[in-house]
Amino acid sequence: MTRSSRRVVVTQRFFDAAAIAYLESAGCEVVLADLPPGEADGGLDHDTLAALLKGAQGWIVGHARVTRFLLTALPHLAVVARRGVGYERVDLQAAADLGRVVTIAAGGNDASVADQAIGMMIALGRRFREAQAQMNAGAWSILMGSDLYRKTVGVVGLGRIGRSVVQRLSGFEAEVLVATSRPDPEYAARTGVRIVDLETLLAQSAYVTLHAPLTPATRHMIDAAAMARMAPGAFLINTARGGLVCDRDLLAALEAGRLGGAGLDVFESESDPALQPVTDALIARPDVIAAPHAGASTREGLARTNMIAARCVVAVLEGQDPPAGCVVADGRPGRGARP
Incomplete structure (x- = not known):
């Protein structure tokens, strides 16, 4: 994959300039989803997500459901990086079966x-x-x-x-x-x-x-x-x-x-x-x-999790291992990280 082909879609709010700059320094085109006021990506349906993520190699996600159906519709998507530590809304088995990598922002929040x-x-x-x-x-x-x-x-x-x-x-x-x-x-x-x-x-x-x-x-x-x-x-x-x-x-x-x-x-x-x-x-x-699921939402906490998610995306796109503790599913040949 050439650097010029790296498209990374972020469907989370409060994605800061430092994390964007890090992705861009690695040759990624960063696309921030334009979410309606007061809404998070957890409310986006399959068709909306599929349209947002068309052609993307990386996805930095919040609480959207990552299903087998969605992953199958996105053949170019290599890595799904949760800006957080929970992953119950991600079909890890499907990700591994389809050769994708799923990461969390371990230690960030x-x-x-x-x-x-x-x-x-x-x-x-x-x-x-x-x-x-x-x-x-x-x-x-x-x-x-x-x-x-x-x-x-x-x-x-x-x-x-x-x-x-x-x-x-x-x-x-x-x-x-x-x-x-x-x-x-x-x-x-x-x-x-x-x-x-x-x-x-x-x-x-x-x-x-x-x-x-x-x-x-x-x-x-x-x-x-x-x-x-x-x-x-x-x-x-x-x-x-x-x-x-x-x-x-x-x-x-x-x-x-x-x-x-x-x-x-x-x-x-x-x-x-x-x-x-x-x-x-x-x-x-x-x-x-x-509180409205805001425990991780401090300026400092989000800056940490944004950067960890960005590092995970870049590592996978460059064929490397993400930071320790971040991988929860890895379907790449020979990696063996299964849910």
């Missing part, structure tokens, strides 16, 4: 999402939303809150973001319980965390924060039964993926007063619009701190 998770814990415990609402209404009475200091915090998932959260919790002298499918005894000994099963974590934690990938095994891992095992008044934070929590069950648990509150950056309605009324009811509650 760890700090940003971890900061948000800690911020949500503090905001919930100290009842920031409720206090400001009262002040706006003219009532300056003090609401009694809860410390994060020396509390027991349950961290579900021990990937890059989960470890970043653990690191931050050390400053609060928290007792940290971790539930993970990949225990790391050396890490536990070094950091002082306790590796436990999910049931123990739920029963003993004042705060539960989710940092697991969404897979068939983890879907609805926090449902009505799991919430019934949580300590009364505990806080649930989900900055990972909406499908990890059954949002209907969460709404019911909050309405029943079982939980102290929830911090939510992700919702099931992102992939199932029929659940939008549940999302609306959750974000209207005074005991919920909500």
Whole structure:
């Protein structure tokens, strides 16, 4: 592939000048999708995506669905680079079968999402939303809150973001319980965390924060039964993926007063619009701190993930290996990276 034939389409907002300059320095023609105001690429249908990506060799994508049907319609597309770390909307098997490479921006948004998770814990415990609402209404009475200091915090998932959260919790002298499918005894000994099963974590934690990938095994891992095992008044934070929590069950648990509150950056309605009324009811509650899947969206975090995605695209187009930890599917002959 000659440098002059490298067309890279970006269907994400906030793609910065430094990442564009990097791609252009590698001979790429960068095309930024003109998305309607307030819309993301997750809402683009097959025909729109196929038209945008016609003739492209690289695609830097947000939350669009990358299907076998779409990949088959784009024979020139060599690499799909997620500007993020989740990839449940990408058909990895199809990508590998069709000889494509799929990458994530590993390490780019760890700090940003971890900061948000800690911020949500503090905001919930100290009842920031409720206090400001009262002040706006003219009532300056003090609401009694809860410390994060020396509390027991349950961290579900021990990937890059989960470890970043653990690191931050050390400053609060928290007792940290971790539930993970990949225990790391050396890490536990070094950091002082306790590796436990999910049931123990739920029963003993004042705060539960989710940092697991969404897979068939983890879907609805926090449902009505799991919430019934949580300590009364505990806080649930989900900055990972909406499908990890059954949002209907969460709404019911909050309405029943079982939980102290929830911090939510992700919702099931992102992939199932029929659940939008549940999302609306959750974000209207005074005991919920909500954000529109914005955990990674800081200037610094997006600059990091933009550049990692750009480096992944250039590496693949030049026949090289992307940065360590970024490849999630590689269908190139002899590479052997299968989902």
